[in-house]
Amino acid sequence: MKLVKVIIRPExxxxxxxxxxxxxxxxxxxxxxxxxxxxxxxVETYRxxxxxxxxTQKIMIDIGVSEEFVDATVKAVIAAAQTGGVGDGKIFVFxxxxxxxxxxxxxxxxxxxxxxx
Amino acid sequence: xxxxxxxxxxxxAVASALGLTARLGxxxxxLLLVAPELVAAQEEAMxxxxxxxxxxxxxxxxxxxxxxxxxFYGGLVPSKNVLNTMMMSFIAFGFAGVLWAVVGxxxxxxxxxxxxxxxxxxxxxxxxxxxxxxIPDMLFMAFQGTFAIITAALISGAVVGRMKFGxxxxxxxxxxxxxxxxxxxxxxxxxWLSEFGALDFAGGAVxxxxxxxxxxxxxxVLGTRADYGRRAMLPHNVPFVLLGAGIxxxxxxxxxxxxxxxxxxxxxxxxxxxxxxxxxTLVAWALLDLMFAKQITAVGAxxxxxxxxxxxxxxxxFVSPMASxxxxxxxxxxxxxxxxxxxxxxxxxxxxxxxxxxxxxxxGAILTGVxxxxxxxxxxxxxxxxxxxxxxxxxxxxxxxxxGSVIILKVIQAVAGLRPTEALELRGMxxxxxxxxxxxxxxxxxxxxxxxxNGGSAASAA
Numbered sequence: 197m198k199l200v201k202v203i204i205r206p207e208x209x210x211x212x213x214x215x216x217x218x219x220x221x222x223x224x225x226x227x228x229x230x231x232x233x234x235x236x237x238x239v240e241t242y243r244x245x246x247x248x249x250x251x252t253q254k255i256m257i258d259i260g261v262s263e264e265f266v267d268a269t270v271k272a273v274i275a276a277a278q279t280g281g282v283g284d285g286k287i288f289v290f291x292x293x294x295x296x297x298x299x300x301x302x303x304x305x306x307x308x309x310x311x312x313x
Numbered sequence: 314x315x316x317x318x319x320x321x322x323x324x325x326a327v328a329s330a331l332g333l334t335a336r337l338g339x340x341x342x343x344l345l346l347v348a349p350e351l352v353a354a355q356e357e358a359m360x361x362x363x364x365x366x367x368x369x370x371x372x373x374x375x376x377x378x379x380x381x382x383x384x385f386y387g388g389l390v391p392s393k394n395v396l397n398t399m400m401m402s403f404i405a406f407g408f409a410g411v412l413w414a415v416v417g418x419x420x421x422x423x424x425x426x427x428x429x430x431x432x433x434x435x436x437x438x439x440x441x442x443x444x445x446x447x448i449p450d451m452l453f454m455a456f457q458g459t460f461a462i463i464t465a466a467l468i469s470g471a472v473v474g475r476m477k478f479g480x481x482x483x484x485x486x487x488x489x490x491x492x493x494x495x496x497x498x499x500x501x502x503x504x505w506l507s508e509f510g511a512l513d514f515a516g517g518a519v520x521x522x523x524x525x526x527x528x529x530x531x532x533x534v535l536g537t538r539a540d541y542g543r544r545a546m547l548p549h550n551v552p553f554v555l556l557g558a559g560i561x562x563x564x565x566x567x568x569x570x571x572x573x574x575x576x577x578x579x580x581x582x583x584x585x586x587x588x589x590x591x592x593x594t595l596v597a598w599a600l601l602d603l604m605f606a607k608q609i610t611a612v613g614a615x616x617x618x619x620x621x622x623x624x625x626x627x628x629x630x631f632v633s634p635m636a637s638x639x640x641x642x643x644x645x646x647x648x649x650x651x652x653x654x655x656x657x658x659x660x661x662x663x664x665x666x667x668x669x670x671x672x673x674x675x676x677g678a679i680l681t682g683v684x685x686x687x688x689x690x691x692x693x694x695x696x697x698x699x700x701x702x703x704x705x706x707x708x709x710x711x712x713x714x715x716x717g718s719v720i721i722l723k724v725i726q727a728v729a730g731l732r733p734t735e736a737l738e739l740r741g742m743x744x745x746x747x748x749x750x751x752x753x754x755x756x757x758x759x760x761x762x763x764x765x766x767n768g769g770s771a772a773s774a775a
Contacts, residue, residue, distance in 0.1 A: 206393075207739040207740060207741075210540070210543065210544045211543075230754075230756055230757060232757070237759075238744060238748070239748060239761065240744070240748045240749055240750065240753070240758070241748055241749070242749060242753075245760070246760075246761040247755075247758040247759060247760055247761060248758070248759045248761055249757065249758055250757040250758065250759050251756055251757025251758075279736060281736070
């Protein structure tokens, strides 16, 4: 099992979600975050006070997947979130020691297999 | 305004006589003292403190509507576009307001011809404290100016989130002079529609059909927003929408009540009808919502109120209170169904300006022709011709405004472009057009010192 942690531009969220659903990746958590990835800082001015916005709004998505879904997940995200400009984001893939589904107590592979409805 | 239309001739003559007095000064005054019939004319044109007090208040009320509109529109857009959307209304205070004084007022209310006024009152020449009716002439100018401001701002709902700000400002500035001022002249400035007998108490055609047609034209020329049909545009702040609708309703008391141009029974009728018609629209809208959306929605309630206000605008001083309830209720239907249908089309009139104002204004204008009973006779009093006159006035205003707006927009498009690049549009208009955020947290914001700004460092390059 792996935890795929994805950081993307906010305006790409709908596209990424759609691509993930199409790749049958259905369990995920989305957070609004701020970060910095080397993109040019925008300048904002409020009544004469100019500030460099050192942090940019980003979206972070955490996805727990089984081994065979890692590639599909990464490919879907890259295809959907890429604009070619600095600041498109990152994907981190972590090994995971264990995953539990709270509702049933199922573990690991069974815990990340979507319920067939 | 109907007063101006009906008594326009007398008032203009009196005003020009008094204007002459002001210019020639004492000798003419002496002449007036020895000429009793002229003194009688002067007494007739006295400024009334009651009328003036109400019109001072009404001017403030209508001015406040544009701020209400900013909240109404601002709440309906995503948070990344909230400042841009609200600024589209606020900037109209500046550009539409100044241009109105410079030349717009003269083009609308100068004597001119059937189609447009003239330049006789450009730069407010001759617009002083002399009576215009029973209020100071300059107060009439300011009251009318607040209408020019909000009409320009109304259009912005069709283009939110996807128009270059400079191009927008250019558009509403030119629109105010080339479209609004002539149409205002047609109906209220002694132009051909007033001669024709069109009833428009406070601007069903002049303000709402006019702005609605321009909005439809602008939505078509600009095209859909970048992610139209792929991503739903949800309101980011529904409390703002309700606040805006409330402010609009409050301000509309001056819009319709003030259009009597006096603190008289006509103003009272206008205010009563402005209270009742939107109430009826709200009830009808809530029932329609219950039928089609299964619940009574807050955004629906705010929209219903605005549609009711728009619909009663042309009727306010011509119909009885019970008729205004009927007008409000009936007007809910076309706008409600058009909004439901519009969402499924490729027409990105983002905040439904055409459905609410264009169609709401047209419904109101037609229904004025049906229900008119005060100072005019409509269909129900055996005058079907009035409905025909109303229809012609709507079509004329719609056609002129839509075609004129397309031409103005195409010229701006050729010179400066209308839309930012797709990538910038998706980031949000607040940051790219204004360099500000509506809800900045300030986290990670680094203060830029003066020398850094002037030194042409990375900051100014950005």
